[in-house]
Amino acid sequence: MKMHKKSVYRFCLMVGAWLACTSMFAGTQGEGSVFIPADDAHIVYMGRISHRIPKAVTFTYPGVSIFVNFEGTSLRMKAKPGSGDFMVEIDDQLPYRISFTKDDSVLTLAEGLPEGVHRARIMYILEGFELKPVFEGFYVDEGCSLAEAPVLPERRIEFIGNSITCGYGVESNDRNDPFTYEMENHFYTYAAKTARALNAQHLVVARSGIGIYRNFGAPTSGSKDCLPAMYEQVMFTDPTELWDHSLYTPDVVCVNLGTNDTGDGKYDFGLLTDGYRKFVSHLRDIYPKAKIVLLSGSMLSGKPLDDVKRAMDTVVSERKQAGDSEVYRFDMSPQTGALGYGANWHPSMRQQQKMANELAAYLKELMNW
Structure with a gap:
């Protein structure tokens, strides 16, 4: 029948x-x-x-x-x-x-x-x-199958960062808690929340402790395994397989680094600035049409924060002078403790939400989304 x-x-x-x-x-x-x-x-x-x-x-x-x-x-x-x-x-x-x-x-x-x-x-x-x-x-x-493949949003964001972007400690409410996987959750980060708010895909290249030229606790001369050195790898631990950038072309790239470079107060400002300079140049070579946004926030304060901002401002000014007007700067609010802390003084879930609110509003206007 x-x-x-x-x-x-x-x-x-x-x-x-x-x-x-x-x-x-x-x-x-x-x-x-x-x-x-x-x-x-x-x-x-x-x-x-x-x-x-x-x-x-x-x-x-x-x-x-x-x-x-x-x-x-x-x-x-x-x-x-x-x-x-x-x-x-x-x-x-x-x-x-x-x-x-x-x-x-x-x-x-x-x-x-x-x-x-x-x-x-x-x-x-x-x-x-x-x-x-x-x-x-x-x-x-049994007797069933997968249905038609989902269609993802057309908008695309790439987030490059450190533990803040990873979601280190976000599920803790105690700044004295040590790191555990149970307290990490990228889903609740400013990056993931911003992408959801803007109905955009997002790709992440981030690791805790990593910097633009110097990882946390490394010599002031720099680290051989800072983020720009790892950036081309598909897998963080495997240098033998390189990422094909044609598989994901972002409309905007958000770079949130500098915290680990400067957070302990031991850094070389010239090398810090040059780290941003070289990485932005590399990103521009990969993504000729993407907007690039250099971010600060939310764990720095005082002189380290001022120097990170100054280094990024220098690079943005240089790019504009060279004819590249699509490199931008945006500062998310530094944490004050009013919204609590996650593990090891990292952003709390509420702080991550505040960062997302700020960044989503900025990108919505910047990208005309």
Whole structure:
């Protein structure tokens, strides 16, 4: 008997609902489900990813995101045990955090959903250079599949930064807390919040402790592994695989560095300025048409903040004199403690929101968005 296409689809969902109730358990592969590998064309990614592992996706930078539309009533995710933490959004429901510990390879993202097509947005929220996360694919209900590939926003922002951009300590309310992965969450940073407010994609190149010419605690002469030196790599830990910039051309690049260069008061102003100068020149070579915004905020104060601003102002002035009028400056508010602190004196969640409000308003006007 030949069934109508819509009838087949409804039957698929009914079968999927029954299977979800009988065989979908977190952390087990289960029977009666369909595995779809990470290289499936219906899965869309945002951020720097590597395909070196067959049918899987690896990454190290926070903010890497996975977008998928799926049929059925449940969705499970497979990843390398110990990959770390993700924020998950299913349809229009509130986001929630999941963690792939050393004992987890499959986690249930949703079950018991209404019949129909659903969408999932999954963001990696940690710095993965130690954890080396690997996403392997999804399980959907038997008889179901992934739906049409999601279409991402046309607007594109690139954020280059340090621990502030990573989300270091943002889930803590105690400035005396040490760093732990449980307290890091890029989803709540000014970068991710700004992108959501402007309905834009965002790509992140950031690591805690890194600088424009000198990493935190390094000699004043500079660091060989400062951010500009790492910038071309797909994976922070792997210099053998270089990023193809044609895969993501931003409309605007936001650079928030300088805190680690100057925060301990030990730095060379000339080298600091030259670090900005050379990196902005490199970014302009890569992105001839993008606007570049040099940011300050929010952990610096006093002379270090003044010198970072002066170095960035110098470079912006030089670029304008050379005919490049698309390099800009913007200062987000320094933290005062009125909005609390995250771990180790880092921006609190409220401070990150304030930064996002300021930057989103600035970019909206700058970009005419």
